[in-house]
Amino acid sequence: MTPTAPADAFTPGAYAARARAWLHDNLTDALRTDRALSEPASLAERVAFEAEMHKAGLAGITWPKAYGGHGLTLREHLEANREIGRAPVPNSVNSIGKELAGPIIMAVGTPAQQAEYLPEILNMQTIWCQGFSEPGAGSDLAALRTKAEATADGWRVNGQKIWTSGASKSQRCLLLARTGSVQDRHRGLVMFAVPMDSPGVSVREIRSIDGARSFCEVFFSDVIVDEANMLGTPDEGWAAATRVLSIERATNRMYRPWRFQSELEHLVAVCRSDKAAYAVLKSHARELAEIRTEIELLKGHVETLVDSLLAGEEIGPRGSFPKFFWSEAHQRFTRLAFDIVSRFAPGVDGPLRDVQARMQEAYLSSRAETIYAGTTEIQLDIIANRILHLKKVA
Amino acid sequence: MYDDLKPADFEATALMAVEACAKAGTTAERAQLLAEAGLLGVLAPDDCGGLGLSMRFGVPIASAAGKGLLAYPLIETMVLARALAGVAPDMATALCEGSVIASIAWAGFGDDGVVGRAPLAHEAAQVLVFLADGRAVLVATDDQVSVDAAPEFDLDVPEATLRLSAPPQGIVLSAALVATLKAEAQFLRTAVVLGSVSACLGLASDYAQDRVQFGKLLSANQALRHRMSRDAVVAETLRSGLARALTAPREGAGMARDALWCWAAQAGPSVAESAIQVLGGMGFTWDVPLHRHLRRMRALAHQGAARERLDEIADAVLGSTDNEWYGDIADAR
Numbered sequence: 001m002t003p004t005a006p007a008d009a010f011t012p013g014a015y016a017a018r019a020r021a022w023l024h025d026n027l028t029d030a031l032r033t034d035r036a037l038s039e040p041a042s043l044a045e046r047v048a049f050e051a052e053m054h055k056a057g058l059a060g061i062t063w064p065k066a067y068g069g070h071g072l073t074l075r076e077h078l079e080a081n082r083e084i085g086r087a088p089v090p091n092s093v094n095s096i097g098k099e100l101a102g103p104i105i106m107a108v109g110t111p112a113q114q115a116e117y118l119p120e121i122l123n124m125q126t127i128w129c130q131g132f133s134e135p136g137a138g139s140d141l142a143a144l145r146t147k148a149e150a151t152a153d154g155w156r157v158n159g160q161k162i163w164t165s166g167a168s169k170s171q172r173c174l175l176l177a178r179t180g181s182v183q184d185r186h187r188g189l190v191m192f193a194v195p196m197d198s199p200g201v202s203v204r205e206i207r208s209i210d211g212a213r214s215f216c217e218v219f220f221s222d223v224i225v226d227e228a229n230m231l232g233t234p235d236e237g238w239a240a241a242t243r244v245l246s247i248e249r250a251t252n253r254m255y256r257p258w259r260f261q262s263e264l265e266h267l268v269a270v271c272r273s274d275k276a277a278y279a280v281l282k283s284h285a286r287e288l289a290e291i292r293t294e295i296e297l298l299k300g301h302v303e304t305l306v307d308s309l310l311a312g313e314e315i316g317p318r319g320s321f322p323k324f325f326w327s328e329a330h331q332r333f334t335r336l337a338f339d340i341v342s343r344f345a346p347g348v349d350g351p352l353r354d355v356q357a358r359m360q361e362a363y364l365s366s367r368a369e370t371i372y373a374g375t376t377e378i379q380l381d382i383i384a385n386r387i388l389h390l391k392k393v394a
Numbered sequence: 395m396y397d398d399l400k401p402a403d404f405e406a407t408a409l410m411a412v413e414a415c416a417k418a419g420t421t422a423e424r425a426q427l428l429a430e431a432g433l434l435g436v437l438a439p440d441d442c443g444g445l446g447l448s449m450r451f452g453v454p455i456a457s458a459a460g461k462g463l464l465a466y467p468l469i470e471t472m473v474l475a476r477a478l479a480g481v482a483p484d485m486a487t488a489l490c491e492g493s494v495i496a497s498i499a500w501a502g503f504g505d506d507g508v509v510g511r512a513p514l515a516h517e518a519a520q521v522l523v524f525l526a527d528g529r530a531v532l533v534a535t536d537d538q539v540s541v542d543a544a545p546e547f548d549l550d551v552p553e554a555t556l557r558l559s560a561p562p563q564g565i566v567l568s569a570a571l572v573a574t575l576k577a578e579a580q581f582l583r584t585a586v587v588l589g590s591v592s593a594c595l596g597l598a599s600d601y602a603q604d605r606v607q608f609g610k611l612l613s614a615n616q617a618l619r620h621r622m623s624r625d626a627v628v629a630e631t632l633r634s635g636l637a638r639a640l641t642a643p644r645e646g647a648g649m650a651r652d653a654l655w656c657w658a659a660q661a662g663p664s665v666a667e668s669a670i671q672v673l674g675g676m677g678f679t680w681d682v683p684l685h686r687h688l689r690r691m692r693a694l695a696h697q698g699a700a701r702e703r704l705d706e707i708a709d710a711v712l713g714s715t716d717n718e719w720y721g722d723i724a725d726a727r
């Protein structure tokens with residue numbers, strides 16, 4: 001890894017160039033997501049890479065310096081993310097920490113919690129997972145049953161979470177539980193930062209349609225959670241968290257449109273290297289152009305929300321617009337890309353094989369994109385209820 | 395001089411003027427109303443009676459025109475007044491003042507003798523005709539041309555076809571001016587589509603929240619709620635796309651604008667179609683203006699050659715990339 005200047009030496013405009021140069025020097029072949037390597041980078045290598053990314057000013061950009069951040073604005077964050085999207089950089093193994101737990105801790109955590117948790121997220125010492133969904137509580141999160149009871153030793157937690165991404169690799173869980181009964185719905189919800197090595201926590205990986213073992217079941221059996229690990233008070237914590245969640249929905253993985261564009265550029269460049277593959281590509285010219293226009297419009301969604309946030313506006317339910325748009329657009333793209341690479345001649349290798357593998361994987365993994373972070377149907381409900389305010393009764 | 399003006403200020407003015415135009419009897423009266431509100435010359439420099447404002451100010455005006463189905467060649471007037479300012483200031487002034495009605499034949503080249511897709515050209519005194527070499531000529535619609543009303547698809551700004559008896563003669567616009575004019579029209583068309591989309595969505599949601607079937611409001615049904623939410627996504631995508639395209643840095647500006655327009659030309663009409671579905675039989679009636687919006691947007695799509703622009707985007711996509719991560723793959727086509 002090359003030594004880097006402190007991030008505050010960056011000025012807007014130069015930020016993108018610095019990010020681009022850094023990625024060039026530091027994104028190794030093993031880390032690249034566009035190579036069908038038999039031996040991809042290990043978790044430890046990815047963690048090390050991300051820690052360096054942060055030092056170089058490509059993560060924690062908007063976080064206060066006191067917490068190890070770079071103290072800059074969403075403007076620089078956007079600039080850096082355009083470059084991250086443009087390059088075949090792996091998705092963060094700690095995006096829950098950086099884009100969910102971190103902002104929630106900044107909003108509702110005590111100074112002691114902020115000092116303890118936040119720097120370790122950016123330097124990658126603590127990987128977080130999100131324990132919200134349960135077998136009986138998916139879209140209807142307020143139906144969750146995991147129970148937290150106050151005891152003399154702290155909170156005793158019992159229950160089960162599911163679809164918890166990265167739980168088997170995490171050190172801490174952002175846990176949503178309830179103090180009362182299920183009938184209380186949104187009342188009495190409470191958030192904790194639970195150490196994953198607490199006695200009574202057990203994790204079982206679930207294999208997903210793409211063959212990965214990323215999401216998990218997490219069981220809590222008489223787990224004692226110290227009062228000091230409660231984030232906010234019951235009720236308040238959740239209310240603040242939902243505000244944060246709406247912003248996160250709008251801003252997380254901000255690099256998406258540029259990543260989608262780079263996936264498209266990868267596909268095209270590889271097809272151009274082979275006459276037969278290029279003929280296949282060309283037969284889909286119009287559909288490719290439509291995908292390209294959607295990518296451009298997704299940039300509009302992202303940049304407009306960044307402008308709103310910079311202007312201090314509340315974005316509330318508007319985060320549903322980009323979530324809905326990017327997830328469906330990317331599925332259209334991966335479906336097309338899958339069809340194209342599936343028509344390559346049998347037995348291709350080299351870059352053709354790489355892009356084939358990448359697009360097959362993308363096709364399958366993109367099926368999750370209209371499910372997680374609020375399904376498409378839930379986004380459409382949010383728009384109908386909270387933006388269009390459509391009545392259900394006269 | 396106009397430092398304190400905001401684009402949003404124009405929206406309210408434009409909506410009022412467009413409403414007044416709907417009650418006006420003739421195109422000439424509409425020209426006066428629009429000119430008095432300062433809308434025709436918003437992009438033209440002030441020495442031609444314009445306001446010399448940027449496209450950010452043109453967009454809300456065009457959007458209001460779309461919403462209110464303005465029966466005037468507004469896009470054409472706005473971009474022509476700006477383009478003519480340096481070439482024929484008197485004509486630019488006349489356009490800003492509404493004393494001359496002008497149009498643009500968006501399809502065909504004057505070299506071929508027939509040009510088409512000229513909104514309201516049968517009422518225009520001047521029509522801009524493109525030439526195959528990239529330039530354009532503003533021809534008077536007197537003796538050298540005959541104007542056929544094309545089959546009236548767009549009812550509010552009907553298109554005409556022009557037959558030229560001789561090579562077009564008149565004020566000439568350079569290829570560079572023509573390129574700028576076409577780019578500006580692309581923005582304004584997208585804005586008109588946004589206006590129509592908002593109007594259609596408004597009609598659909600009002601109707602769905604009023605009509606009762608099966609003992610409940612139509613809007614109580616998730617199928618219709620989600621349909622309208624998807625239509626709201628279209629509106630928001632156009633809005634954010636316009637905001638971005640208007641401020642995109644030079645190197646990305648062409649793609650941002652053209653992609654937006656291509657998308658608008660497809661997604662806009664789909665919202666009108668969707669609204670017709672929400673209104674059921676009522677949506678299929680002549681009196682409900684949904685079909686007018688549909689017709690308007692479909693006509694605009696062709697005036698703006700959305701299909702051809704999409705083919706250009708396809709060419710750009712299939713071409714070589716400037717993304718250096720993929721620059722080193724050998725080209726073997």
Ligand SMILES: Cc1cc2nc3c(=O)[nH]c(=O)nc-3n(C[C@H](O)[C@H](O)[C@H](O)COP(=O)(O)OP(=O)(O)OC[C@H]3O[C@@H](n4cnc5c(N)ncnc54)[C@H](O)[C@@H]3O)c2cc1C
Binds near residue numbers: 129131373376
């Ligand atoms: C890859 C992946 C990673 C995930 N990671 C995490 C994680 O780290 N932490 C975490 O807490 N959760 C995670 N989730 C869970 C995710 O948030 C839920 O899957 C999601 O909220 C949907 O819940 P569900 O799976 O129970 O589906 P359900 O809520 O049962 O929905 C099933 C179907 O019914 C539809 N539906 C539900 N309610 C309605 C309604 N009112 N109207 C119309 N249709 C409706 C849904 O849209 C969906 O199509 C992950 C999911 C995936 C796929």
